[in-house]
Amino acid sequence: MSENNVVKELYKIIEERKGNPIEGSYTSYLFEEGIDKILKKVGEESAEVIISSKNEEPKETIGEISDLFYHTLVLMVLKGIKVEDVVAELEKRRGKICNKKQKREDIEGIH
Template sequence: MSLYDLDKTIQSRKTADPDSSWTAKLFAKGPEKCAEKFGEEAVEAIIEAVKGDREKLIGEAADSLYHLLVMCAARDITLSDIEAELDKRTGQSGIAEKASRG
């Protein structure tokens, strides 16, 4: 599954019945809960990265990407929006980009 397929599925769950979809259930709990779940998954990914367990890190990274997209979708941000921001940064040094944000 591509990230765009995942994003499309997540976006489609915004109006789904929370009893029929985990993603819809997250949306029903609000953007704050979606952010909390992303934070939990990100921490789990960090732990596996530090431990050096490749397979567990892959799983946690997948969970983190999913929950990142859910969190963003809860605030009406799509993968295309994120990609457009990355495109704006192409060719710019990371140091310069960070400095421009103050």
């Protein structure tokens, strides 16, 4: 199974939990709690990715990235954003060359 299929499969499961909550399901719990809880988890997992990366713990970092990815998918389902939407945006960005953002002082004319 390709990586893209795994992501789509997980997305479908999350969508299913949103529409048909299951007692004891963590995903169902997140949807019951709503946007604030989901965003809190995305923020927590982002911080944990940063900390595990800084500590140079590859296995831990992989787990934290997976947690972040999962919670981001929950957010995507809540907001009606499809995996294909993100893939299309990434494909669009892949074609850009020399797209480095300017430094703030360059933008404001400060040298």
